[in-house]
Amino acid sequence: MLAELQNSIGNDVLTGLAQAVGAIALCAAVVALCGWQSVHVEREAAVSMARGLVQMVLVGVVLALLLHGSLPIGSLILFMMTIAAAVTAARRLKGMDGALLVCFWSIAAGAGIIIAVMLATGSLRPEISMLVPVGSMIIANAMNACAQAIERFRAEILAHVGHIEAGLSLGAEPAVTVSPYLQSAVYASLLPRLDMMKSLGLVWIPGVMAGMVVSGASPVYAGVYQFIVVAMILAASGITGLVATVLMRSRAFSPAAQLTLRPAEAPAHGRQSAPLK
């Protein structure tokens, strides 16, 4: 293992670090430009860049150490990534009970099913060097879809409390009262992935294809494989968005079908009383 790590540290790493310094300098210039227009992201940008660099170096080290690891090790790495993704997505649902579990199960369902299908069909080899990078792309997109779906769904519910309660008072099931908002939330979470698919090859050539071409694969096969990866990302995002909104819907109502997800200033019970006029 250490030999693998030693082999991977060479002139390439030093060149990469020098290039990273250049990238940081460019970002710092943009941050300064934003500050000139009173858009202050200095601290957030600095923390994000520091975290990003450290995380990617650590991932590189881990991959170098585990390059020839087995499927269980790769699965464990993806599992840890799923937990990290769930924690990140759950931050958007502050104050909601069970938010972390909603995010974890939806990302695990979306990414897990798709990665399993890819492994079963042979479009993803169970080697860490392939499983982890491709799996992480799918998990990252599932995380974004999860965050977008639950944030949109929550915003829609909070904006339509009156309509939802009107539906409930007329005898509608909770699922019926929020179905238009669930649909728009899932659609909104899929839009970036649909745009990604539409612009594939026209506006951008993703990293997987670029990497395969650089490492000597047939450009046509690399293109087809990239399409497969993006299609799987779209499928994982769809499953994640659906599972996230369905799980969140079940938590938005009490067992007595009362809407419990409400704006903070309008509690479900105990409306402020005004004096008689």
Place this chain on the structure above:
Amino acid sequence: MVMQTAYLFPDTVSANIAFGPNQRGEILAQARIALLLQRVGLPGFAGRHVSNLSGGEAQRVALARTLANEPEVLLLDEPTSALDEASVRGIEDLILGIVAERQMTCVMVTHNRAQAVRLAGRTMVMEAGRLVAVGPTREVLHAG
């Protein structure tokens, strides 16, 4: 139940009125919808989109939508608080007429003493979430 705001679904008046029965798998006949609209003073409104209704008209549609479920008890949560004075009297007359002809129980929340006198036979006064008086409206409100 009719709330402070009508909260009509973004569709036609007809679709709103048919919503409740649809939830039970029933299809409300157009003739029945027309009768309900006539009763709330909106004949010929069935095909209109709810975005083209005034506040008073929307509240009348909300009342018709509730009546389509044939409730035994009518719950009204300040149904006139968002309306102008002319619309308030129209809705009040409608509520009185419907409750009388259907012989139904109606529980209505209001912060308006005069409205309680006009509409209610019995009144319960609540303060800070606690019931502080119950009885015939004139007695309860004059005692306060």
